[in-house]
Amino acid sequence: MGRRRDKKSNKKKCVIGPLNAEKRNEKAFKVRYKAAKFQREAPLLDHLCNGDECLFPNKIGNFSKGLPHNSLGEVDINSYNIFIKALDSSKVNDFNSIPMGGVVKLANPQGAYVFDLIGSDCHKMSIAVPPTFSSSWAAGEMVEIYWQSLTRDVPFQEYDTNPLTIAAASEISGLSDFRGPKVHGAVTTETLFRGDTPGDLVGPYISQFLWMDIPFGARTITQQYRTTPAGSDHMTSYEEWLNIQNGALPGAPIFDPEPRYIRNGRDLAEYVHLDFTFQAPLSACLILQGFGKGAIQQSNPYLNSATEGGFVTFGAAHILDVVTKVARVSLEAAWFQKFLVHRRIRPEEFGGRVHNHLIGKARYPIHTELLDSQVVSKVFNQFGSYLLPMAYPEGCPTHPAYPAGHACIVGAGVTVLKAFFNETFVIPNPVTVTSDGLSLIPYVGAHLTIGGELNKLASNIALGRDTAGVHWRSDGIEGLKLGEAVAIEILKDFSKTYNESFSGFSLTKFDGTTITIK
Known part of the structure; x- marks a missing residue:
């Protein structure tokens, strides 16, 4: 010019x-x-729910925490109807008119209506229909969650030898419709509580990105985190459970004075209790940037340039921005599904149904595979109730279960990282953890790749919420897919904005298929 x-x-x-x-x-x-x-x-979609809300007039199959409940923990129907009226109208005055059972507030239902300027509109993102209340599928997921609550203190290193995890794998293997990973048709201690993405079953249970040191500007963060002591389980008394359903404040938590590397389900549950939204993908991004040129995606236009390096585009500033940007957009998609489509019951609420059914206070259409399970009897023998032992004093958040927000965020963040980094790159100097969580030791075994460990990270974050008792397996698995879809749409938008000669973002999806976004 x-x-x-x-x-x-x-x-x-x-x-x-x-x-x-x-x-x-x-x-x-x-x-x-x-x-x-x-x-x-883009095509308009029909959003289908599982039908429980219409099937059960007393709303026993739907989320209602924070609203007033009767002595069975069943929601006050008038309050629930006002809640639905507010969701249907989106009017602020209607939300302000919802009768609450206590002091705890609903978690931002108006977030379901937000618009964004990147990617697809959150109301155009689809997700599978979740299990119905009385199905064998839901029963299988609840059996798994009960077992996760009983095995929180078993170190991952000891799954092969601990009687509880051996019993868990055996019982879950016998369920008619359990949809977690299996080997030759059976759940084993090697597949127990793991995800089903490529890489999930390779190496330690915990992803390298939750153990390795994090370069953080001028300092390095060691991934030893605050956790809670063994046996710190909550909401196992009926009075406490009912008060929490009605919106009462919980008691104060107790913490282990020693920070630890994540070595068992309790540690993982506490990590996903207090993490900020995009903490895990951000940490992984910072670690990946220290792996060198070989870890960069082959399509990066600056990978072999003799005169330029990426920064604002295709460099650190670019990747950090996108991996954090997709977090809130994925939550928008999650909140639409949670509040306006599914309103799925939380496991802790379902545990109340199991308890009242088994003590004869109510009759609910709960599948017999759950009612007759070994794990439900074990919970009663240990705690004196059939309620689900919770890792958090407050139990689950006050928004519906399906899909899991954590899963959507990490699914989106991991998808972005796979678009920018070389999934086949073998992670150098991998580690594993000692049973006390106080130190890391070298891992010896099959090669661990960036793609596999990113997938494992996604499953750890998603299913770690199940270990806490606040989500179902399908919340996490389908949440990962929804987050992935959100990220792909955003990458499509961004792919049109660059000056560089760029062949497109290539990545492997959670289902194992590969795509290129141009």
């Missing part, structure tokens, strides 16, 4: 480049317009 003199100020204009201001302005508009037009023309 060259320089021109501004007649009014008598100063030289110094902007150079292939486009003048008018042409640049028009091209910027066209980039945004084309992205918006592409999203608008």
Whole structure:
């Protein structure tokens, strides 16, 4: 363009480049317009729920925590109907009119209506229908969650020898519709409580990205975290359980004075209790940036450049921005599904149904595989109730179960990381943890790759919430897929914005298929 003199100020204009201001302005508009037009023309979807809300007039199959309940923990129908009216209208006054059972508030239901300027609209993202209340599928998931609560203090290193985890694998293997990973049709102590993505069954239970040191600017963060002592289980008395359902404040937690590397389910549950939204993907991103050139995705236009390096685009600033940006957008998609489509019951609420059914206070259509399970009897023998022992004093958050917000966030973040980094790169100097969680030792075994360990990280974060008792397996597994879909749509938008010669983002999805986003 060259320089021109501004007649009014008598100063030289110094902007150079292939486009003048008018042409640049028009091209910027066209980039945004084309992205918006592409999203608008995407097919509209029907959002199907599991039908429990219509099937049960007393709403026993739906989330209602924080609203007033009767002595059985069944929601006050008038309050529930006002809650539904507010969701249907989206009016602030209707939300302010919802009768609450205590002091605890609902977790941001109006977040379900938000719009965003990148990616697909959150109301156009689809997700599978979750299990119904009385199904064998739901029963299998609840059996697994009960076992996860009883095995929180078993070190992952001891799963092969501990009687509790051996019993858990055996009973879960016998369930008619359990959908977790298996080997030759059976759940083993090697597959127990793991995810089903490529890499999940290779190496230690915990991803390297939750153990390795994190480069954090001018310092290094050691991944030893605050945890809670063995046996710190909550909401096993009926009075405590009912008070929490009605929105009462919980008691104060007790913490282990020694920070530890994540070595068992309790440690993992506490990590996903207090983490900030994109903590795990951000930590993984910082670790990955220290692995060198070989860890960079082959499609990166600066990988072999003799004169340039990436930064604002295809470098650290770019990747850090996108991996954090997708977090809130994935939550938008989750909140739409949670509040406006499914309103799925939480496991702790379901545990109340199991308890009242088995002590004869109520009759609920709960599948016999759960009612007759070994684990339910073990819970009663240990705690004196059939309630689900919770890792957190407050139990689950006050928003519906399906899908898991943690899963959506980490699913989106991991998808971005796989788009920017080389999934086949073998992680150097892998580690595992001692049974006391006080130190890391070298891992010796099959090679661990970036792709596999990112998938494992996603499963750890998603299913770690199950270990706490606040989510179902399908909440996490389907949440990962929803987060992945959100990230892919955002990467589609961004792929149209670069000046570089770029062949597209290539990555392996959680289902094992590979895609290229151009």
